[in-house]
Amino acid sequence: MLEQEGKYLASAEIYFQLFKESKDKKQKKKFLISAFKVLESGNKVKEIKKYLHSYLKEIPGDYASYNYFLSLARKVGARKEAQFLSRKILREN
Numbered sequence: 001m002l003e004q005e006g007k008y009l010a011s012a013e014i015y016f017q018l019f020k021e022s023k024d025k026k027q028k029k030k031f032l033i034s035a036f037k038v039l040e041s042g043n044k045v046k047e048i049k050k051y052l053h054s055y056l057k058e059i060p061g062d063y064a065s066y067n068y069f070l071s072l073a074r075k076v077g078a079r080k081e082a083q084f085l086s087r088k089i090l091r092e093n
Contacts (some may be wrong), residue, residue: 008042016051018059029060036072045076052081058086063092 015035022028032055039048052073059069066089073082 005042008038008044009047012036012038012044012047012051016055019055027059029065030091032059033048033065033068040072040075048072048076049078049081052078056081056084060082061092063089066092067082 012035015031015038019028019031019035022031036051038049039051052069056069059065066085070082070085070089073079073085
């Protein structure tokens with residue numbers, strides 16, 4: 001069981017590393033969302049909150065991305081991050 005738990009974190013870390021190394025905006029978006037989806041599938045609430053806070057200002061600036069991360073922030077109870085993303089959405093529209 002613990003081995004499986006570690007695999008979620010290891011997989012997410014790979015996606016985060018790919019996100020950091022990528023130069024292409026579409027690829028960066030794909031890697032960032034994939035990292036969070038891995039954590040979400042492993043029900044890693046604490047880690048999602050931590051990484052949301054860390055990557056908040058690097059979230060791609062499109063409505064779909066903001067909406068996904070806002071939904072995720074609300075799901076895990078990351079209030080400050082949800083407020084930040086809500087404001088971003090309102091400013092963009």
